[in-house]
Amino acid sequence: MTELNLELTKEIELLRLVTVGSVDDGKSTLIGRLLVDTKGAFEDQLLAVRKKKGETKIASAAEIDLAMLTDGLSAEREQGITIDVAYRYFATPKRKFIMADCPGHEQYTRNMVTGASTASAAIILIDARNGVMPQTKRHTHILSLLGMPHLIVAINKMDMVDHDQATFERIRQDITDYCAMQGIKDLICIPMSALNGDMVAVRGENMPWYDGPTLLETFESLPVLGQLDEQAFRFPVQLVNRPQTADLPDYRGFMGTIASGTVKVGDKVMVLPTGKSSTVKEIVMFDGNLDEAFAPQSVTITLTDEIDISRGDMLVRGDSMLEPQKEITANVCWIGDEPLEPRKKYWMKHTTNTLKAMVTDIDFKTDIHSLEHEQSDQLAMNEIGQIQLKLLKPIYADTYANNRATGSFILIDGFTNNTVGAGMII
Amino acid sequence: MSEHKLTQLKALEAESIHIIREVVAEFRNPVMLYSVGKDSSVLLHLARKAFYPAPLPFSLLHVDTGFKFKEMYEFRDNYCKEIGADLIVRRNEDAIAKGMNPKDHGVARCCGALKTQGLLDALEEGGYDAAFGGARRDEERSRAKERVFSMRDEFGQWDPKNQRPELWSIYNGRIHEGESVRVFPISNWTEMDIWLYIKEEGIPIVPLYFAKERPMIERGEMLIPYYEENKDQLLEGEEPKMIMSRFRTLGCSPCTGAVRSSAVNMTEIVAEAAAARRSERETRIIDHGANSMEDKKKEGYF
Structure with missing residues (x-):
């Protein structure tokens, strides 16, 4: 990083990652290794968590109590547990990374869903001595449900199995077969020793038989936005900009984040739910108007006609319409203390819309261990199931598989105001 | 591969603007905490971008301790005037009148009175239900787990074990009467991002x-x-x-x-x-x- 090319730094892209697994798989060691090797942690932060007090230099990741670096809250350090998702930041000269670090034990569904919801790639850790474990399968299933675009399987602790290629190949075959069953195609397996640093940032000399990319090379080459800009244009309106100043008495701009697709000046657009049409007049930015904008930019759009538009409405293009839906089927990860039950009503927040929704049925609950579907009259915290919802007013949504931004919603308890469910529209 | 590329700074900018707009849409009376530092300067710049060409739809609140550098006061007054921001300055006058200072009373007590109590009093006085702050998760380890919407009880206090999960970019802004949120739109920025952005955007700093x-x-x-x-x-x-x-x-x-x-x-x-x-x-x-x-x-x- 000291040799940093500053012009290059300006051009780098952002990749959001999530790591899942437990401390036993070497997750903290891996994150610590990444932070140390990319200089993502500062010396005073590392010295504060070194195992041997009195040292003034850190020679290797092994000397650092990495859990101390990640476990930020006093309650966690006292109890030796990780409570919550933590966010870590590191960069290479090519990219910046935001890594959501999800604890693998308690409440792993809640934490994994939270951490994975914004990530473009997930890293699953497997201990090479143990191979694919039930936990690996659970994590993989949740990631497939969340539509994780890319999965990286770090087959770690290769130093504990004599860097044996046959062991790696056997685990790779097992996890590849399992992922195929889950419908996950984009899978990258990397043999690794996070402890020694082999195949993390550098190749090392212990696994000459592996000719694939290292973990950091993989991070640097994955597509950042996926095909977000190739999808249909969706623009949920956040706010209407009406300055009503002397210079701009009649100005009306529609502010929002482009959820997917692209938009150009001159495009014919339609407003949902009213169905009124107009043409994009300007794409307004503080630094000068744009001719074209794309997801996930935050912009202000003005139209050639005066149409009534308010928060919660959505601009789409006429060639990619959406139908109103008052009843939806969704996969739900339950994160509330009180279980979800049929007939209960919740607030649903979908894009910039908040409306009342009632659970009409639980189609099934997925047993997180066997992955079998089973009948259930409730979903408890950390359980996953498929439900039916009836909505007080129609929403305009894509399926989650087609569009993460317009296919996702949260459920909010009307009494506590807590976020209790993460929903994915089928 | 598509040609549409967003640099990481522009991706962070878009995320921050989205958050700032959500707060203005969902809260009754938001305010932006303005400490005159570099993170505040970036936050303020992002807010101006979010609502352009309209003026800022909220005031700036500087909780002053009386101990800031004189260059900071000069900069604050000139810059807020230049951009037409509505600046509110509040101080814990009781504690200042009693001569609170870090040398005689200790740093923790001084901070508690002039910064924390000063802030809580100012928020209560203004009746704000949302307060933007420029904290970043990379600053300090307890902040690595902070939410973008950080829930505070009627006493303005933070309970790390009682924070809402934040999924996708859907923020839950529902609160009870008396509760409030602290919102951190630049949570995902690092110190390096802040400096690069100030350089790229030409943001004035102290x-x-x-x-x-x-x-x-x-x-x-x-x-x-x-x-x-x-x-x-x-x-x-x-x-x-x-x-x-x-x-x-x-x-x-x-x-x-x-x-x-x-x-x-x-x-x-x-x-x-x-x-x-x-x-x-x-x-x-x-x-x-x-x-x-x-x-x-x-x-x-x-």
Whole structure:
């Protein structure tokens, strides 16, 4: 990083990652290794968590109590547990990374869903001595449900199995077969020793038989936005900009984040739910108007006609319409203390819309261990199931598989105001 | 591969603007905490971008301790005037009248009275249900787990075990009467991002961030700025010296250290941030207890 090319730094892209697994798989060691090797942690932060007090230099990741670096809250350090998702930041000269670090034990569904919801790639850790474990399968299933675009399987602790290629190949075959069953195609397996640093940032000399990319090379080459800009244009309106100043008495701009697709000046657009049409007049930015904008930019759009538009409405293009839906089927990860039950009503927040929704049925609950579907009259915290919802007013949504931004919603308890469910529209 | 590429700074900018707009859409009476530092400057710039061409739809609130550097007061007043921002300044006048200071009362007590209590009083007085702050998750380990929408009870206090999960970019802004949220739109920015963005966008910042020969007191590894009017902060045997130095973070003058530096412009500051091996908060005296940031946050600090 000291040799940093500053012009290059300006051009780098952002990749959001999530790591899942437990401390036993070497997750903290891996994150610590990444932070140390990319200089993502500062010396005073590392010295504060070194195992041997009195040292003034850190020679290797092994000397650092990495859990101390990640476990930020006093309650966690006292109890030796990780409570919550933590966010870590590191960069290479090519990219910046935001890594959501999800604890693998308690409440792993809640934490994994939270951490994975914004990530473009997930890293699953497997201990090479143990191979694919039930936990690996659970994590993989949740990631497939969340539509994780890319999965990286770090087959770690290769130093504990004599860097044996046959062991790696056997685990790779097992996890590849399992992922195929889950419908996950984009899978990258990397043999690794996070402890020694082999195949993390550098190749090392212990696994000459592996000719694939290292973990950091993989991070640097994955597509950042996926095909977000190739999808249909969706623009949920956040706010209407009406300055009503002397210079701009009649100005009306529609502010929002482009959820997917692209938009150009001159495009014919339609407003949902009213169905009124107009043409994009300007794409307004503080630094000068744009001719074209794309997801996930935050912009202000003005139209050639005066149409009534308010928060919660959505601009789409006429060639990619959406139908109103008052009843939806969704996969739900339950994160509330009180279980979800049929007939209960919740607030649903979908894009910039908040409306009342009632659970009409639980189609099934997925047993997180066997992955079998089973009948259930409730979903408890950390359980996953498929439900039916009836909505007080129609929403305009894509399926989650087609569009993460317009296919996702949260459920909010009307009494506590807590976020209790993460929903994915089928 | 598509040609549509967003640089990481532009991706962070888009995310921050989305958050700022959600708050204005969902809360009755938001306010932006403005500390005059570099993170505040970036936050304010993002807010101006979010609502352009309209003026800012909320006021700026500076919780002043009376101990800020005089360059900060000058900068604050000039810049807010220049951009037409509505600036509210509040101080814990009771504590200031009683002579609260870090030397006699200790840093923790002084911070508690002038910053935390000052902030809580100002928020209550204004009846704000949402307050934007410029905290970042990379600053300090208890902040690594902070939410973008940080829930606070009627006493403005933070309960780390009772925070809402945040999924996708859907933020839950529903609160009960009396509760409030602290919102951190630049949660995902690092110190490096802040400097790069200031450079790229040409955002004005307090001149103390640039290196200059300044009178300093050397205390251990720390450089403490020396001012004629505060000469009582000199300890036995200490002498002020002219040292080429600058500030990586800005707080109260008695408690914020400078660093030796020759970085006189943004390019040099960015290069220095890239080469830095020590975190910026190392120069903040208050942060040095075992859980001091976490404790301050629980009491209501942002």
